[in-house]
Amino acid sequence: MYVANLRKILEPNRLPGSAPAMLVTRAPGYALVVPPGTVDAQHFDRLAATATELLDTDPEGALQRLTRALGLWRGVAYADVASCAPDLAAEALRLDDLRLVLHEDQWRARLALGDHLAVVGELEAHVAAHPLREQAWALLVVALYRSQRQGDALGALRRARTILAEELGVDPGPELRRLEERVLSQDRSLEVSPYPRSTSGAPPADTPPPWPTARTAPIGLVGRDHSLARLATCLDDAAAGHGRLVLISGESGIGKSAVARALIEAADARGLRTGWGTCEEVRGAPAFWPWSQALTQALPGNALDMASADGVALGPAARLVPMLRSVLDQEPTREEVGDTAAFQLTLAVVELLRRVVGPCALVVDDVQWADLDSLDLIRRLARHVFGLPVLLVLV
Helix, strand or coil, X not given: CHHHHHHHHHCCCCCCCCCCCCEEEECCEEEECCCCXXXXXXXXXXXXXXXXXXXXXXXXXXXXXXXXXXXXXXXXXXXXXXXXCHHHHHHHHHHHHHHHHHHHHHHHHHHHCCCHHHHHHHHHHHHHHCCCCHHHHHHHHHHHXXXXXXXXXXXXXXXXXHHHHHHHCCCCCHHHHHHHHHHHCCCHHHHCCCCCCCCCCCCCCCCCCCCCCCXXXXXXXXXXXXXXXXXXXXXXXXXXXXXXXXXXXCCCCCCHXXXXXXXXXXXXXXXXXXXXXXXXCCCCCCCCHHHHHHHHHHCCCCHHHHHHHCCCCCHHHHHHHHHHHHHHCCCCCHHXXXXXXXXXXXXXXXXXXXXXXXXXXXXXXXXXXXXXXXXXXXXXXXXXXXXXXXXXXXX
16 A cells, blocks of 8 residues: 555656556565656756866866756755665765765866855865864965964864874875975965966857856846846756756746746757746636647747657557647547546657757746646656656746
8 A cells, every 4th residue: 555655646647557667566575666867866966977077177167067966956865765775875975985086176266267265164064074084184274374373274284283193193294294394494386276267258169158148148238147047057958958947936027937938048059949838817718728829839830740650750649649739739639538538648759859959948938827727747757757858947
């Protein structure tokens, strides 16, 4: 009964009598099967690896990825189950150790970007919590030295030496010893970051700018830099196959749609497909009206014709092409869209976005006026969006 109830929670739209796709029976018990890229620990590892590669050559790019990776954490890894399984306990220790490394890499990137004054206090708290991490002490010494606090930098080195001797009975390692010599000799190389930025300060040639204009924000948008930067990150994730569902909320007239339009411009500049659907306040609007508009704009020219002729394009959902056509032609009414059809339509849209449309940004504007069928499709797609190359924005 526990397994049956859990399956209902994991797959609420599974048809009666159909085999479960997520919590499957597998000897000697059960296995949870999830699509690639939907486990946050895997996403964390990928971001960590990419950031490490960029740290020496592009600290700004590394810092963005490190911030995203550390933002995935919520408390202690596997806190409620690690005590029940030795393998999970070991994995939790690995992830926690990697998190500490990434925190230190984050400070290293910020030092490379000239943020030494701001990181001193954070590093002091870090070495207090983890006094045996010599790399953390080295970062603190560099931050203090660049903040014109040469005496405090030498004091930090003395504290590190004392703690290591009292706790472990050892002297500082080679890196701390060399760093102390450089501080005492006022080595000029300490004034220049050992983790330099790229000489141009511009993104690599194959990396599109965050927004299609030279300004941080498109013309006419004021005070939206932070929101636009977060949306740019979401676009990067969608292009990499890890979708996002974003809600832009605020009072009427505050500029929500303008931000969404800027997002569409940025997606176009990146070569992503885009679609925009607007919900109508008037009664009698066809079911799925905003989806009809958005998908029609995002679809390649003859995608559904190709799918009709050759089922490879949509895979298992090719048989649902007529249903997709009916949505795009605004034919169905609410009475015609039952639970089974809604479930099948969701599968068709998922396959359409994954196999035919590809990386894209879709906007559903004025979602407060959406018809019930459109809202239901949003709710169903939300369960799949992280595994799709799509940024779905509700305004």
